[in-house]
Amino acid sequence: MRAASRLGQALNARAEILRLSEAAHDAVLLPREPGGLSHGLRAALAARMCRHVGDEALTAHYESYLAHASDLDLATLARPGGVCGDSLHDAMARHADLLTLSPREATRQDIAALKTVGVSEADIVRLSELAAFVNYQLRVLAGLRLLKEVEAR
Template sequence: MTLIETLASVRPGSALAEAIQKRAEILRLSEAAHNAVLLPRDPGGLSHGLRAALAARMARHNRNQALATHYDGLVAHAGEAATAALAQTGTSADDERTAEIVRHADRLTVAPREATRDHIARLRSAGVTDADIVRLSELAAFVNYQARVIAGLALIGGRQ
């Protein structure tokens, strides 16, 4: 069973489980995307701990505590005390680079339509490379996708 199925409480043998089985490739690719954006071999300037903390924070913004708890586990495993606190909404970093990354992650989660070129310029001014801006965008896109798929499947599953 994939992470998405587990967190959406998909019951084995249910009509929803059978429907998902017909689209198993999508969930397999979602698992691969999870590992690619959270635990890449080369994390660039976004450490595994920072990625996990941002993912937990995004899950909390999406009001998905089960997903946040999953990412909290990755935060703990990374052992990066300096970034662990960022998993909680309402917290910020002391250094400007990380603080700008957190602001942008929040923006992409809470109000993505408000993201502008000026926000990208702020990231660059804070020392975030273009490659890390792409990495951050990939992380935000994936975690927000994941939260929405889980919510949708849980809603469908609850109707059965």
């Protein structure tokens, strides 16, 4: 198959998308500088977002990262509605819920509420990046599952 063919170009593009998606996964879940979102907190919030959508496989993926977290209180945040009693973490969990369930309803007041409890602007960006990636990943996987179902017919 020639690399310049349409199929070759599509396969090359797909490989690049997969590479970039994996790099984004690692950057939002396991960054070198996690700021106020520890790796464990990121895993808990990602699992929580996946549970909202009902994706058991992706939930298990993120919970596997949570299993290595040293802060056991974060496990409660991995479940929708779960709180750990830390106002910062609980506010971030509520914001992750909002960005997953009804992102169009997010307003400046929601950002102000995060700042009020002490979430820094940099951590708000980190949280938004995490939510954007996990929700992108959920949508891609849902689309791939639909394609698989159609193909099986």
